Amino acid sequence: MWADKQVRNILLMMIFITGLSILVSVISINEEVNAVQYVSLTPEPESSLLKEVQLGIHLPTGLIAEKDFELIVYNCTSCHSADLIIKNRLSADGWLKAIRWMQEKQNLWDLGKNEEKIIAYLAKNYAPTAQGRRKNLSIQPTDWYELKN
């Protein structure tokens, strides 16, 4: 009788816990689904970004840590990664056009008095290089390898 009761109690508890775990997993799945990633735009203190700079590069983003790079971190990388900036080369006019396009199509906010500084940073650090109608093939000394048949 004692054992029967124990088994019944344990079975009841197992059913209860199973139910609870299903409930919890459903809730956690729903939370995951609903979690839209809104990134806070509140600037951190300037010093915290400078702490992340090594050899002139802001490590978390890869941006060149020149004057006003913090503005790029705050205003650009909440929507897209900094790769998009780092891999592009544009004149001041080109960067302005890119910003206007993002404001028109991608919900970029008015950059206000920072716009001039942002464009100056981008045009200085990510400027086009002359490449003519066709560049030479870029090949590093370590790229060469022996081709065996």
Next chain:
Amino acid sequence: MSYKERLIDLKSLIGTAPGLVLIFGGVTVLVSAGIIASTLLIGPEQELDEEKIISKMHPEMIIHNRRPLNLETPVHLLDDAVTPVDKMFIRNNGLMPTALKADDWKLVIDGESVPTPKTYTIGELKSKFKHHTYDLVLECGGNGRSESNPPATGNQWGYGGVCCGRWTGVRLKDVLADVGIKSDAVYIGYYGTDRHLSGDASKVVISRGVPMEKALEDETLIAFALNGADIPAVHGYPLRLVIGGWPASVSGKWLHRLVVRNKIHDGPKMEAPSYRVPCYPIEPGATVADKDMCIIESMPVKAIITYPKTGAMVKEGQVFEVRGKSWAGDLSVKAVDISTDYGKTWQAAKLDPPPNRLAWQRFSSKLKIDKKGYYEVWVRATDSKGVMQPMVSPEWNPQGYLNNATHRIAVKVN
């Protein structure tokens, strides 16, 4: 029995062997129940995390952007006849969808030219229509953009924003015949479930399309499989509109709505300057009015050398194979030629026919260079209408689309 009493009972059980067995058994049952429950609720796991997707790709893939996720394939990794998923370029305009469930997925077909909108489940699509499989070239409209001068904004693609996967699905024309469309239909457009970068849920990331003539081609598929398996999440699971030969942005991922329009589709990224080029040639860097920008249709003729990888060193007189892939948008490739003297002389490569229309074609050639020095191997394809690839950048356009200048690799002869 009170809660406290039950706890005590449980404590006394832990000390006994049968009790331990019961507890372990219980835990096992719980864990299995949890797994079964979560599988039933969310279906098979679909990878939606950008970093995890990157970790499953070939380690040599070029990362252009982590958010939104954009990866390019180094050209030498495109040597397979059918591109495997881990070597397939990834192009996203927005963020990945938050959840993808095939079981309750619905495809809605409506629009001005659809008298009675219709909805299909994936099961209905699969059971109602004949399945077709095609190898289809999907190439980013901006493939080759990195050579644009003056430079263009966007992902700086080299030559590897292209793939040829084996897609299985049902023909769009069969589905549209079942829906019944009006004779005034001009264009189709897709809608997916990707999310706008700004987090603004009211904004559509991208919704492009093609004219009816292209939409009704045999090879235009509503696909549910890639390379014989479910389409990976990042490539559009569970349904993708797949249209070969045109900029890959017409192949809408996570397809859940398709519209048949009585005018040119006007979804986001149909408008200038997206996926448009000047209607007439302009000088590099010139400004073009939106009304003078025309929608890109077929991609141009192109060839890439997938073997050897650039940087090969060979001996004087050593015979070595050069091979690769060529394609020509809506057309086929009729010749591929190879030069090792900067385009002064060319030799014809052996060219295979495509396995089906809109697939790429393999070419190969044996080369032998008798004199030591630095060489470049250039490859030039000619389409079925006799149009060849240019050896320098073709006409400049503001967004850097359609660069099909000849692909080159460096070879040293010692």
